[in-house]
Amino acid sequence: MEVLIGNAPTGAVSFISDCYGESVSDRSIIEQSDLLAEARATFEKGDSIMADKGYLLQGLFAPFDVKINTPTLMKGMTQLSQEQRLQKLSIIDNSMNEDGYEILVHILKLSDCKVLVLQNCCLTKTKLQGVLNGCRDQNVQLQKLGIVDNSMKEDGYEILVHILKLSDCKELVLEDCCLTKTKLQGVLNGCRDQNIQLQKLAILDSTMPADAYHDVAAVVKATKCTWVHFERCDLSKEKLECLGMGCKESQVLLQKLVIVDNSMKEDGYEILVHILKLSDCKELVLEDCCLTKTKLQGVLNGCRDQNIQISLELTGNGDGSLNIGILHPDSSSRLCHGM
CATH class of the missing domain: 3.80.10.10 (Ribonuclease Inhibitor)
Incomplete structure (x- = not known):
């Protein structure tokens, strides 16, 4: 079980969330809690929330002019040196949850990496939402996005299109995705809307x-x-x-x-x-x-x-x-x- 607890500067407990299963991400708990729903009444402009480095929540609280203070992932560094920068980042892991994908995007930003490949990650709408949130918060720019995953369902492709838009990605690779007319129709609708x-x-x-090849032409x-x-x-x-x-x-x-x-x-x-x-x-x-x-x-x-x-x-x-x-x-x- 997962429970999110907040403390006031005095040490007093100021917030306790509902209980959630282990698969629920920290960000999802925040999004579903009263803390965000009642943010305007709870916080004043200029307030600050201290959180662990895994909580990339600035995009959620920015509309309320509330700052999220977290330790840096790489202390004292805003960007990697030329030698440390990544040309390509490939993730082959089916156990990583949404929080991990938000951190992943932060790594892309720090390393100025332009190519991301997600392989055999059992991608879901929730996991891709983590990538999307990270892209939005970190203003990440991608040249190429590769998806190698035959388990992703139709709703995941809708989020995928939003990632393409936010990251200004120009190359999309879909490998072993068991593509269907329905999945490509989701991509098509998203591409038209975005x-x-x-x-x-x-x-x-x-x-x-x-x-499905008929829909490929429509996407093109x-x-x-x-x-x-x-x-x-x-x-x-x-x-x-x-x-x-x-x-x-x-x-x-x-x-x-x-x-x-x-x-x-x-x-x-x-x-x-x-x-x-x-x-x-x-x-x-x-x-x-x-x-x-x-x-x-x-x-x-x-x-x-x-x-x-x-x-x-x-x-x-x-x-x-x-x-x-x-x-x-x-x-x-x-x-x-x-x-």
Whole structure:
């Protein structure tokens, strides 16, 4: 059981919360207690509350002009040195509660870290709310947010979008998230409401059903994303047809499309070319696709038939990296090869 107790400067007990289960965070206890609900009557402007370093509550009490005084996590330091700064912070832990995620965001701020990956954390709406609260209180800026978690439910994706907005994040990676049409619809609605703008969206999920690809296109359009990356998605003609239909309906415009998938068959490449045409894509990367002459001929014929001009890069296909520029001046097409 958890109980929050407050003391006056004289030592007298001034506040006792209700009892909560161990899984409830300290911040949640504050949010649900009378202390916050009656803050205007309890505190005067300029009052100060002393709390342990785990209580990141300034955002809750700021509207009442009440200051939260806590010990610093790293005494005497407002920011890490250049040598101590983090390039990337990955968390692989399914036991950390909401309070831990608020502290995590404080570490991001101190270390000026721009990349956060949460893997196998059994993420919930409550845990992500901790990240959101920390981003709001600490004014954290992220370049990339990666979620590797197949247990997160639909309501978690709503909070995820708020995190993208507050942190001004430009790249979102969703890996092994068992994405569904419903989950992506939550992302889409949030992106529209929050006016989210992404530079890159990466999806690595072999379980995502075909109809969800239609919503991927809608998310790309809503976020004005120009770089889409599909990896280990077991792409098929059906999945790509749904993606193409979404691109057509949403009028998606792409700068770069990356496919990392060794399972796609010849008929999938025919649909792929159609997507390139619909999205006016300028660059296509095919990596580890077990390419054959037949597959490449299908791409070439499609580009010729639809008058597509595109930069094509092939990597990890057994012969090293190969760049192919497909040009179509009138009726004469040619391939320009270069290592």
